[in-house]
Ligand SMILES: NC(=O)c1ccc[n+]([C@@H]2O[C@H](COP(=O)([O-])OP(=O)(O)OC[C@H]3O[C@@H](n4cnc5c(N)ncnc54)[C@H](O)[C@@H]3O)[C@@H](O)[C@H]2O)c1
């Protein structure tokens with residue numbers, strides 16, 4: 167009998183826990199606030215992040231990491247990415263050696279600049295043969311409503327990815343597999359930067375041409391950095407690349423996109439971040455991506471300007487001519503050299 171643990175009860179963690187529980191797996195969802203765990207367990211609904219969706223009997227909520235982790239077939243890590251390491255350290259005493267561990271968060275650890283599975287590898291003994299990462303165009307409320315969705319799970323060991331694909335697949339959640347862990351993970355993390363920019367473009371009412379060009383150049387920027395960091399270039403044409411970029415940049419459901427629109431209206435970043443419990447990972451990811459770009463000597467003009475908007479209060483309207491009037495260049499410049507020079 168397969169049993170599941172989900173660590174992190176925000177919108178995505180709750181959605182994944184519901185998916186697994188509705189498949190009939192006994193699933194335990196971990197919430198880090200004890201009183202909120204009790205409240206959610208009592209109400210049988212996550213009223214804050216996923217209102218209106220009733221929990222089946224197979225889904226239990228707890229604030230005990232032991233209950234959420236011990237003896238499970240698979241656990242999914244769905245905390246804010248900057249909290250990944252501390253949560254892993256806390257749950258490690260309860261983690262059985264055979265439990266599969268899947269990252270479902272999209273971010274890069276500040277300071278270390280590690281991807282989430284790199285953090286998993288550092289914290290979990292003998293992790294390589296049992297860890298994986300899940301990504302793709304997965305706006306949580308659509309998945310929770312069982313709307314048809316595609317995703318990708320990447321693992322170093324192909325059989326592990328296949329095993330996890332089997333556990334996650336449903337009639338509304340089609341999962342592909344990959345062995346390109348860096349590509350899948352960087353695609354998912356870096357698209358949040360571009361989604362904030364797309365929100366700014368929407369907020370400034372610059373139109374669809376502008377947004378399409380911006381997404382396209384965003385993909386070029388993600389690909390350049392990803393390839394330099396060891397990703398397979400083709401991954402950025404897949405679920406975790408163009409797939410997630412389209413969903414997140416186009417949808418008003420995206421929290422990163424929403425943040426961009428609020429910035430365009432003149433709201434201050436600190437006020438926006440204080441006004442919500444939801445995570446918009448793109449802001450911290452911009453900081454980390456710029457440091458990675460410096461490490462790999464990759465140009466990221468969009469991320470640089472967004473960094474100036476976030477951290478130096480650059481007026482978004484002033485950023486636009488800077489992008490438009492950069493030195494003209496060939497469309498594939500930079501991508502080709504990264505491809506030839508990268509490990510991908
Ligand atoms: N929401 C989506 O549609 C979606 C889809 C795919 C991936 N993701 C990714 O999943 C991750 C989690 O996002 P989400 O949407 O589930 O969360 P959310 O933004 O809906 O809520 C944030 C959650 O983080 C929890 N939290 C805060 N501090 C914590 C700590 N110290 N330890 C553990 N938990 C803590 C909060 O209690 C809350 O449950 C992010 O990396 C996000 O990018 C989200």
Ligand SMILES: O=P(O)(O)OC[C@H](O)CO
Pocket residue numbers: 272302303304305306358361410413414419420421422423445446447
């Ligand atoms: O709401 P966002 O911006 O965190 O995006 C959610 C998912 O990552 C979309 O795939």
